[in-house]
Amino acid sequence: VWAVGIHGGAGPLRGSQLDRQQADLDATLAWAEAELRRGGAALDVVEGAVCRMEDSGAFVAGRGARPNTEGQYELDASICDGRTRRCGAVAALSGVYPPITIARAVMERTKHVLLAGDGARRFALANGFTAIGEPERFFAPGATPPGVTHGTVGAVALDQSGAIAAATSTGGTTGKLPGRVGDSPIVGAGSWADDRIGVSCTGQGEFFIRTAAAHNVAVQARDPDALLPPVLDRVLAEIAALGGEGGILAVGAGGRIAYAFNTEAMRVAVADSQGRREALIARR
């Protein structure tokens, strides 16, 4: 039994490069399901899937990041290993790439969970990650049109050994202040994984922090018989009550997959060992 979900953010359809997003979701899903089918580890699959989505440039993460109010590119990412409950994350990371793999290095090479700002950058450079020479050439903000105000990519996987992992990465929101940290690098808000469920969120990050959205889903879905869709809807309703919007993707032990969103659309791809397979720009 295995299952995987990948998302490319929840938001408006307007201005999106739908063809490119669809193609990159398809390709990422094909890679992830092949890995899981041949016995790959959930942790490697979510990292690899998010890495591919960061590299796409068609989503507001990685190379598709948007500059902040001072023209700087600051990226956030987190990864959670449900088997060990270890986590790693980077926030307001600039000048070095790729965020999700650096987050995993924080998890595996330090005693910390989260490194931010200049310290995160220096950790990454000291650990051999790629320095970004000219941000204006490296990033492709033109690929994500002005109408897109926020975006995130993420992946959640259950592997054949029963391990669950989750990963989330973002390139921020339009008009964010320097140093702004959203929910993507916050374990419990943007990402969560334990032995029962993995969660990756996307949307207006501040509202997902204020509702501890990912952990909120995990505790409400703790019962193995709990249906995921009503749980996701309840957490989105709590976010909406505060004035926020976005989407949530979850994969449970046993292979349940669910996603929900209260925006116009959510880019999402899912597959499992029972033959379910879909990659689409879901619309409400």
Added chain:
Amino acid sequence: VWAVGIHGGAGPLRGSQLDRQQADLDATLAWAEAELRRGGAALDVVEGAVCRMEDSGAFVAGRGARPNTEGQYELDASICDGRTRRCGAVAALSGVYPPITIARAVMERTKHVLLAGDGARRFALANGFTAIGEPERFFAPGATPPGVTHGTVGAVALDQSGAIAAATSTGGTTGKLPGRVGDSPIVGAGSWADDRIGVSCTGQGEFFIRTAAAHNVAVQARDPDALLPPVLDRVLAEIAALGGEGGILAVGAGGRIAYAFNTEAMRVAVADSQGRREALIARR
């Protein structure tokens, strides 16, 4: 009905300046209970109490902060308004003071929840906060002896209007890497407040992030009849199972106050409108 709890961290007794800590806990509690008795707002009380604990220098927060592995002082803080569910936080903040009041400014003057690193510093300077000239003169790490590996201060209050607020601030852990962010500025990990409960945590922050400790307490205590002590013990047991230690302080609607810790000692002060009053270095 009003209630307040203040903590000065959970950890070993060894080397602590117990007399100074006891005196500053006493004075902070006296200020907080006077404010609540005269009808002060929970949000103002937790900010003011944490500000006093930051200024003390006898706790590992504010002026008592410890330098990271490169000799820099980086501070973390968060504040949560349970009535509005708004939150503000700063992480890896350097060169400007006081952290908890800057966190409140993030909440009240931006659309964001969390600012980190250089962006947080520049936001604070642009908003008129005090620049720290010479860190070596400003901070008093000598007041917190080498045996103390981590520390945090926090406050949780219920005011006469029924509003709950929580605030947490830390000066980090010995041997932390530059940019390391612990649980103190993470809403859902180090702090939480809603209309039913407020929570402030202290301890080895990474473990409190991995267990979403503050939100974990809040969801388990959602039932108004839930007893707080068993809830706090269960969350601490989850932290201990991962290898972590620390303490938790919670104040519920109706005025319930509880604290628990799995370290040698916890510095804590509590008072309520029913006449309960204690300020002590609690030992197991």
